[in-house]
Structure formats: structure tokens, C-alpha cells
Amino acid sequence: MIRYGIVGCGHIAKKHVQAIANVDGAVLTAVCDTNEERLQEFVTDGVQGFLDLQDMLQADLVDVVSICTPSGLHKVLTIQVAEAKKHVVVEKPMALTLEDANAMIEACEKNNVKMAVIHPNRFRPAIIELRKQLDKGSFGKIGHANATVRWNRNQAYYDQAPWRGTKAMDGGVLMNQAIHNMDLMLWMMGDIEEVSSYNATRIRDIEAEDTSLSVIRFKSGALGVLEAAVTIYPKNLEESLSIFGETGTATISGPNANWIKTWDFAGLTEEEKQQTIEQIAQDPFGIPGHECIIQDMTNAIAQDYIPVVSGKEGREALAFVIACQQSAETGKPVRMDDLLKSHEGATR
Structure with missing residues (x-):
């Protein structure tokens, strides 16, 4: 044991x-x-x-x-x-x-x-099925991807512990909530070339950001959009991941990204499509991650x-968050290779 x-x-x-x-x-x-x-x-x-x-x-x-x-x-x-x-x-x-x-x-x-x-989140049944389609090449050439976290973390959530919402211990909506979806975006789309971001603390009385918007260029040439907020009223609305390619469109969505919302691929019949959607709907959570x-x-x-999901895999998701935060702070795009080179030992 x-x-x-x-x-x-x-x-x-x-x-x-x-x-x-x-x-x-x-x-x-x-x-x-x-x-x-x-x-x-x-x-x-x-x-x-x-x-x-x-x-x-x-x-x-x-x-x-x-x-x-x-x-x-x-x-x-x-x-x-x-x-x-x-x-x-x-x-x-x-x-x-x-x-x-x-x-x-x-x-x-x-x-x-x-x-x-x-x-x-990598182990959710819908996410596993999405990765299978990518590995099969079902999307063809990928144009862009979209990751969304529209959640509610009210003021009481932050007030329950002094570390919540701080930069030193919590890190904000990207670090503490959206990082899971960011990890999925990386896992699906591959290495990042450049990130441009805006962060804001609009509604919650916290030190870190409660809202963030980013545009990403991946090394493959594909683009990405990331939206993350903990200010959605009155409860969690949506967590989603969408991928758009020349021969495929897929969206995994719901309050958490557990259900197939869109599932269209060249050569896929309506019966095959519905079979996959229904199969996931029967057990959308699967074995807990x-x-x-x-x-x-x-x-x-x-x-x-x-x-x-090794330490090096976890570091890649962290680097994504830090690139977004750095871009928001400086008002300039951040090239991922430059960010990694500036931190000794952070290259692969």
C-alpha cells in the first residue's frame, strides 16, 4: 500500500x-x-x-x-x-x-x-473525448479556441479567510479559478507564442483581479481568447472550452465544462453525433479528477x-497565468519564450 x-x-x-x-x-x-x-x-x-x-x-x-x-x-x-x-x-x-x-x-x-x-479537469469524459478528436485530426487545421470561466465568488467567499483574494497567497481569478481551463487550453492547443491581456478588479473588494480578458497566439499559428471572471450574478453561469477548425467545431460547456454543447465534424453523421452527446450526458462527471x-x-x-500531470506540466499552466498577469500590468504583449528565458530553469 x-x-x-x-x-x-x-x-x-x-x-x-x-x-x-x-x-x-x-x-x-x-x-x-x-x-x-x-x-x-x-x-x-x-x-x-x-x-x-x-x-x-x-x-x-x-x-x-x-x-x-x-x-x-x-x-x-x-x-x-x-x-x-x-x-x-x-x-x-x-x-x-x-x-x-x-x-x-x-x-x-x-x-x-x-x-x-x-x-x-483533464479527466472529465467530455474533455477526454475532445482530446481524442484532436489526436485523430478531426478538426483539420485549427483556426482558434475559446476558453470561458464565468463564475460567482461573492464577497463572503473572500471574507471567510484572510488569504483569499490576495496576490501573495491566492493570486486572483486567473491563478485560483481559471487556471484549470487554461491548463485544458494548453493541453489541447499546444505551446503559446504570445499573450495580450487586460485585468481588472471591478466588483470584489480584493487585492487581486476579479476579471480578466486575454488574446493568445499559439506557436501553431492558431489564435485563442480567454475570458475569466468571478463577478457573475447571482451564481456560476458557465465554464466552457471551444475549438474551431476547418473540418470541426466543438464546445464543451455547462456551469462546469462537463457537457457537449456543440459537436460537428466533417463525415460525422447526425446519429453518431447524438450518440456521443448522449453517452457523455449519461455520466458527465465520470471518475473524479x-x-x-x-x-x-x-x-x-x-x-x-x-x-x-507532472510538475513540469503544472509549471506550463502557471507560466500561462503569469504571462497574462504581466501583460496586463505592463500594457504590452508578452512572448512566452522571453518570459521563460527571463526565469532561470523555466525552459523545458
Whole structure:
């Protein structure tokens, strides 16, 4: 059995507990939080609680640690875990700067431990089907893509914890909410050439942005549009990903990107189209993404391979966010190669 520990007993930690419980070959053995009241909610028979991460690591109860703390703490905790020779599963975003991401990857490589980053949307049934069509070449030459996150995170959401909405610990709508859809856009469209962005804090009383609009040019020559906001009234409206090509058009949408809205390809009959749409609608959520990532990490350790969503994959999504933020701050386009070259170790 691969033994898992969790550091940070907040809301997202519950998904990790459930995922570990559902994965064959994995078991939760320890949890850690500096708040004893929160900690005790996760302590059960067979799961030992710790107020200090170093104490948990020294107890040698775990092989992997899931890091579920505020984003600004990910670097320090990842390095601490890696230096204890434990594997790392880290929530998104893996870090808030490329320097921190590089240090995390370097620490894991130096200590010969594996890292997986939580980007669970890749495992949604509709997204998997979309990727299959791309791999088959069903779109032909791609013209452009569109990613949209039109969500509601009200003021009470930000007021419930002092780190929310800050640049140092949260990072804003791109870093904390849209990064999942940005990861999907990268996974589908490939490397980015250049980004031009506008950010604004329009409605929420927070330090970071609550609204962002970007135009992207990919190295393939295709274009992209990204819209992200947490200001939609009165609740989440839409998360979508659309791809438009010379022989195909597809949109995955809904309050979360789980359903096929549009599915048209050259040579595809109406019956085949409806069959795919209905098949996805029967089980739009599939196996939870956190469970897929925990299963993959468990297998990666047993079979000694690099996890599917590795630290380097997580860094690419982070670089996308940082490019958008930098463009918005400077009022100028940001070339991705220039951004990566300016951060030592950030190239592939």
C-alpha cells in the first residue's frame, strides 16, 4: 500500500481524503494542520494527526504528501516534503511564481521523488473525448479556441479567510479559478507564442483581479481568447472550452465544462453525433479528477514512471497565468519564450 498524508485540512482536503479512499493500493495514514480544531475533523482510526509537518514526516507514516494549503505556501512545503524523501501531490496552482515552481521541481528531482499537480479537469469524459478528436485530426487545421470561466465568488467567499483574494497567497481569478481551463487550453492547443491581456478588479473588494480578458497566439499559428471572471450574478453561469477548425467545431460547456454543447465534424453523421452527446450526458462527471490523479501517482510510484500531470506540466499552466498577469500590468504583449528565458530553469 502507498501511504498518503495530507497537509492543510481545509475544504479541498476533503476531496483528497475521498480520492485516497477510492484508490486501490492507497491509504490515508496521517494529516497535518496548525489549527487543532480543523485537524481533529480529519483524525480517525488509522489516521494520525500532527500540528507540525516535520513531526509527521519524521514519524515515517507516509510515502506521499498531498499539499492542500493556501497557494503561497506550496513552495516551502513541497521542498520540505521532498527533502524528507516523500513524493508530492500539490494542489493548483503549484506555485505563484516561476521561481518557486522551479525550486519545487528541482527539489523533487534532486531527492528522486515524484510530483503531481492537481489539474483534474483533464479527466472529465467530455474533455477526454475532445482530446481524442484532436489526436485523430478531426478538426483539420485549427483556426482558434475559446476558453470561458464565468463564475460567482461573492464577497463572503473572500471574507471567510484572510488569504483569499490576495496576490501573495491566492493570486486572483486567473491563478485560483481559471487556471484549470487554461491548463485544458494548453493541453489541447499546444505551446503559446504570445499573450495580450487586460485585468481588472471591478466588483470584489480584493487585492487581486476579479476579471480578466486575454488574446493568445499559439506557436501553431492558431489564435485563442480567454475570458475569466468571478463577478457573475447571482451564481456560476458557465465554464466552457471551444475549438474551431476547418473540418470541426466543438464546445464543451455547462456551469462546469462537463457537457457537449456543440459537436460537428466533417463525415460525422447526425446519429453518431447524438450518440456521443448522449453517452457523455449519461455520466458527465465520470471518475473524479482528484481520484484519477491519486491513482496515477500510486501507479507511478509502483511502476516508476512520471505522473501524467507532472510538475513540469503544472509549471506550463502557471507560466500561462503569469504571462497574462504581466501583460496586463505592463500594457504590452508578452512572448512566452522571453518570459521563460527571463526565469532561470523555466525552459523545458
